[in-house]
Amino acid sequence: xxxxxxxxxxxxxxxxxxxxxxxxxxxxxxxxxxxxxxxxxxxxxxxxxxxxxxxxxxxxxxxxxxxxxxxxxxxxxxxxxxxxxxxxxxxxxxxxxxxxxxxxxxxxxxxxxxxxxxxxxxxxxxxxxxxxxxxxxxx
Amino acid sequence: xxxxxxxxxxxxxxxxxxxxxxxxxxxxxxxxxxxxxxxxxxxxxxxxxxxxxxxxxxxxxxxxxxxxxxxxxxxxxxxxxxxxxxxxxxxxxxxxxxxxxxxxxxxxxxxxxxxxxxxxxxxxxxxxxxxxxxxxxxxxxxxxxxxxxxxxxxxxxxxxxxxxxxxxxxxxxxxxxxxxxxxxxxxxxxxxxxxxxxxxxxxxxxxxxxxxxxxxxxxxxxxxxxxxxxxxxxxxxxxxxxxxxxxxxxxxxxxxxxxxxxxxxxxxxxxxxxxxxxxxxxxxxxxxxxxxxxxxxxxxxxxxxxxxxxxxxxxxxxxxxxxxxxxxxxxxxxxxxxxxxxxxxxxxxxxxxxxxxxxxxxxxxxxxxxxxxxxxxxxx
Numbered sequence: 001x002x003x004x005x006x007x008x009x010x011x012x013x014x015x016x017x018x019x020x021x022x023x024x025x026x027x028x029x030x031x032x033x034x035x036x037x038x039x040x041x042x043x044x045x046x047x048x049x050x051x052x053x054x055x056x057x058x059x060x061x062x063x064x065x066x067x068x069x070x071x072x073x074x075x076x077x078x079x080x081x082x083x084x085x086x087x088x089x090x091x092x093x094x095x096x097x098x099x100x101x102x103x104x105x106x107x108x109x110x111x112x113x114x115x116x117x118x119x120x121x122x123x124x125x126x127x128x129x130x131x132x133x134x135x136x137x138x139x
Numbered sequence: 140x141x142x143x144x145x146x147x148x149x150x151x152x153x154x155x156x157x158x159x160x161x162x163x164x165x166x167x168x169x170x171x172x173x174x175x176x177x178x179x180x181x182x183x184x185x186x187x188x189x190x191x192x193x194x195x196x197x198x199x200x201x202x203x204x205x206x207x208x209x210x211x212x213x214x215x216x217x218x219x220x221x222x223x224x225x226x227x228x229x230x231x232x233x234x235x236x237x238x239x240x241x242x243x244x245x246x247x248x249x250x251x252x253x254x255x256x257x258x259x260x261x262x263x264x265x266x267x268x269x270x271x272x273x274x275x276x277x278x279x280x281x282x283x284x285x286x287x288x289x290x291x292x293x294x295x296x297x298x299x300x301x302x303x304x305x306x307x308x309x310x311x312x313x314x315x316x317x318x319x320x321x322x323x324x325x326x327x328x329x330x331x332x333x334x335x336x337x338x339x340x341x342x343x344x345x346x347x348x349x350x351x352x353x354x355x356x357x358x359x360x361x362x363x364x365x366x367x368x369x370x371x372x373x374x375x376x377x378x379x380x381x382x383x384x385x386x387x388x389x390x391x392x393x394x395x396x397x398x399x400x401x402x403x404x405x406x407x408x409x410x411x412x413x414x415x416x417x418x419x420x421x422x423x424x425x426x427x428x429x430x431x432x433x434x435x436x437x438x439x440x441x442x443x444x445x446x447x448x449x450x451x452x453x454x455x456x457x458x459x460x461x462x463x464x465x466x467x468x469x470x471x472x473x474x475x476x477x478x479x480x481x482x483x484x485x486x487x488x489x490x491x492x493x494x495x496x497x498x499x500x501x502x503x504x505x506x507x508x509x510x511x512x513x514x515x516x517x518x519x
Binding site for chain 1: 254255256262263264265266267268269270271272274275278279280282283286287327328329330331332383384385386387388
């Protein structure tokens, strides 16, 4: 059994993943992530496009402090890429990036959405978050 | 019309001082500023002060004397120091007061700043999945800027190399040992393309500045540079700031572009008039981008300027003459005031070993979370 890291963040898994955003009822402006609490009343829940281009990127080389709850301790932490993906006509969203070689990342690279089991919960179940990966990769 | 002058300054060395609280360092700086100007605490009509992690600045009062003065705690993110001096400037400019003090101090734990999603109005998953780090923001921002404007990684390294070289001659700096370009480039990668030596670290320190009206300054037989402009602006729509899960496709100006434009207008001066500049250098990329955002060059020109040594002491526009945040560290409450303290030293010709010849106009710009920039123009 896999679980999602949060509600109202995305639907589906792998290639069928769709990010959820809010479309403001008054003017159609998009907001990601979908707001919680009373603010949500002003927004309609919509899905964002599954493909876009890499707007910028970096690599997280050290283990973040709390509240990070991903895999690895101080010594067995594995670096991961983080960047921004421009979804044409919608938004530029921040995301973890699943990629074999960091050096292959270039601004403008076509990207598509996926999910990543970035950690396990207390019950040992994989916890999924959304991620992007270069289009055409096997992830 | 009243003009505002800086008639005294004090600083507690930046870095790490075990056994000394942030408050201790703030009090030290105030006493030094008063001594340097030959003034007494009882002469201060107002105070503005701030710290981010070392308690309320108002706690200096019992240590220095409960005179009943107006004292206001300032808390405005990374621009706390910039906000304090702007408040002091306005208090005198308005005619309400004639002389007062601004102080900033801080003491942060080691390592990158800890981020709390809830405190920034963000969902918890953003932190849990490892995306809420200031270091990542800097990596993302400069990586795109470099790709679009032809800035090389070596240029990042040269900025750090200059910082440590300048700091060698700065009594208040933290990291005083020059570091070779090779060592900087080969050091541990923190957030690509930025290595360990290309980032500043949270630190400790305290700064105090005494402001006075021109009338009061003459009456007391003091002197000091004139504040030609002080302006703070916040992020406009479309600016790229720290902790942003999404950005609008239509990009806009930055807080720094707005603040610097306001400062130039207020001063009636432009970037070409500046002899020495202290620009926010949280990491090397910030100094490079801020050169353009403050109007000192166009995007991309930094590559040649830095290769030519234009921003070194002796160059056309010396930048971060005391080593900046890279070599002094960043105690949030004090950092913006350190820049102004360094400009005060430069304008008074007291920056031994790092003095910019005949500096007359000095500029400073502090920037930080959540997207605030504060610019100050001083004239000797």
